[in-house]
Amino acid sequence: MRKNVFLAISLGVAVLAATPFVNGFDGGQRVQAAAFRDRWGAEDLRVLASLRLSQLPAAPTDPSNAVENSRAAVELGKRLFNDARFSRNQAVSCASCHDPQKQFQDGLPLSRGIGVGSRRAMPIVGSGHSPWLFWDGRKDSLWSQALGPLEDEVEHGGNRANFTHLMQAHYRPAYEAVFRALPDLSEVPQHARPTGTPAEKAAWNAMSDRARTDVNRVFANMGKAIAAYEKTLVHGETRFDRYVEATVAGNPSGQQLLTPQEVNGLRLFLGKGQCVSCHNGPLFTDQHFHNTGVPLRHPTNPDRGRAPAIARVLKDEFNCLGPFSDATTEQCQELQFIAADDPTMEAAFKTPGLRGVAMRPPYMHAGQFASLEEVIAHYVKAPRSAVGHSELAHGGAGHTERQPIRLSAQDIKDLAAFLGTLSGPITEAPVR
Ligand code: HEC
Ligand code: HEC
Numbered sequence: 001m002r003k004n005v006f007l008a009i010s011l012g013v014a015v016l017a018a019t020p021f022v023n024g025f026d027g028g029q030r031v032q033a034a035a036f037r038d039r040w041g042a043e044d045l046r047v048l049a050s051l052r053l054s055q056l057p058a059a060p061t062d063p064s065n066a067v068e069n070s071r072a073a074v075e076l077g078k079r080l081f082n083d084a085r086f087s088r089n090q091a092v093s094c095a096s097c098h099d100p101q102k103q104f105q106d107g108l109p110l111s112r113g114i115g116v117g118s119r120r121a122m123p124i125v126g127s128g129h130s131p132w133l134f135w136d137g138r139k140d141s142l143w144s145q146a147l148g149p150l151e152d153e154v155e156h157g158g159n160r161a162n163f164t165h166l167m168q169a170h171y172r173p174a175y176e177a178v179f180r181a182l183p184d185l186s187e188v189p190q191h192a193r194p195t196g197t198p199a200e201k202a203a204w205n206a207m208s209d210r211a212r213t214d215v216n217r218v219f220a221n222m223g224k225a226i227a228a229y230e231k232t233l234v235h236g237e238t239r240f241d242r243y244v245e246a247t248v249a250g251n252p253s254g255q256q257l258l259t260p261q262e263v264n265g266l267r268l269f270l271g272k273g274q275c276v277s278c279h280n281g282p283l284f285t286d287q288h289f290h291n292t293g294v295p296l297r298h299p300t301n302p303d304r305g306r307a308p309a310i311a312r313v314l315k316d317e318f319n320c321l322g323p324f325s326d327a328t329t330e331q332c333q334e335l336q337f338i339a340a341d342d343p344t345m346e347a348a349f350k351t352p353g354l355r356g357v358a359m360r361p362p363y364m365h366a367g368q369f370a371s372l373e374e375v376i377a378h379y380v381k382a383p384r385s386a387v388g389h390s391e392l393a394h395g396g397a398g399h400t401e402r403q404p405i406r407l408s409a410q411d412i413k414d415l416a417a418f419l420g421t422l423s424g425p426i427t428e429a430p431v432r
Pocket of ligand 1: 120
């Protein structure tokens with residue numbers, strides 16, 4: 001297959017002699033152009049240009065979080081993100097599973113907190129661009145998302161009444177610099193939440209409405225501070241970005257940034273592999289949900305993905321329309337126009353972004369694949385889904401939505417090599 005690369009290049013040179021250039025400079029500059037190794041057609045060039053990091057707009061503002069641009073909120077959020085006191089065993093923080101040293105993931109197929117979960121941790125960088133959070137999108141904002149793990153049985157395993165007391169004991173000045181004064185907690189029990197152990201539930205039900213609202217507000221505000229911090233985490237430029245910048249600018253020397261194998265992989269990504277139909281834009285995700293027939297982790301208790309999550313986000317008390325949101329009803333369009341009954345959402349999962357992907361195996365919503373080659377081999381195999389209907393499955397009962405993806409063993413390696421060019425640094429952007 002390596003031969004094909006050279007063939008493609010020599011063909012490129014042959015075409016080069018015959019046609020004017022599309023790479024941003026005119027056909028008169030033949031001599032300079034001869035140094036241009038990789039030839040891209042106008043359409044490919046347009047798609048390539050759209051994948052550059054420089055094309056990523058700032059993450060949209062979240063009208064449901066009034067403090068997301070506050071420097072004090074970012075600082076508070078960063079401390080909370082790393083504080084293991086907000087867990088039942090005093091040992092789990094957000095950073096346990098979202099380790100800054102591991103692309104904000106944990107490297108495990110299934111995350112481990114107080115116990116072992118049923119899905120893989122997600123990279124949180126860039127998630128401010130995502131209208132729906134989690135693999136199934138059961139949360140509609142970053143701040144509301146953050147509240148989930150804090151009370152989840154197998155993650156932090158904590159409870160909101162206790163968190164409020166911890167905020168008072170350890171964070172009072174920092175909290176009050178961002179939000180209103182902490183409420184009087186004298187009537188708030190040490191441990192209480194609406195779900196959880198019978199004792200926690202009973203304690204929650206025994207509280208006055210007012211005390212419950214006070215606790216919920218402090219809990220929501222913790223999420224808002226954490227979200228403000230998460231929004232500062234941004235991707236840095238990769239080798240791929242520099243290659244495309246050079247190519248779009250018509251600078252032939254910049255093309256040396258990728259090897260011929262990586263360039264071949266990139267061609268497959270745009271063309272035969274059809275990857276760019278879902279992994280598109282500067283974050284390489286359409287921010288949508290798809291059933292791609294990934295094998296089930298628990299066949300007897302299948303993960304139905306997006307399907308049941310729609311009802312959950314609609315009735316979540318911490319959603320955009322809820323009492324702790326800072327948004328007006330009109331600002332919650334996404335929630336209001338959610339398609340509540342969409343059969344294609346059965347066992348559908350959010351398309352993950354691919355920046356940094358080579359640095360954070362294993363892959364898929366439950367870590368089903370150990371390597372990028374295994375992921376790509378899955379796309380080629382395109383099995384039918386055990387639950388719902390895979391968008392990629394072919395060859396069965398007339399269910400073909402897409403052309404089958406046909407890639408050789410060498411293509412799979414080249415495509416994986418290309419994905420390796422999407423790795424770059426993650427930085428904390430300064431707050432305005
Ligand atoms: C025990 C490991 C664990 C802990 C602790 C944990 N997470 Fe996660 N995180 C996960 C897993 C697993 C998922 C995907 C879960 C799912 O889809 O159901 C996830 C998903 C997310 C997402 C969604 C990203 C996206 O693009 O949709 C964000 C954001 C996030 N976590 C932030 C946090 C924050 C903030 C905390 C601390 C309050 C936290 N996590 C604590 C494991 C963990
Ligand atoms: C129909 C939309 C679609 C197409 C086409 C598609 N993907 Fe995906 N991709 C997804 C979804 C959805 C997931 C997550 C699936 C899951 O976890 O169940 C995913 C996951 C991945 C992952 C794992 C990332 C991670 O963090 O776990 C990689 C790598 C990947 N895709 C690469 C590719 C490549 C390469 C191609 C082309 C051969 C491709 N994808 C084609 C939708 C798509």
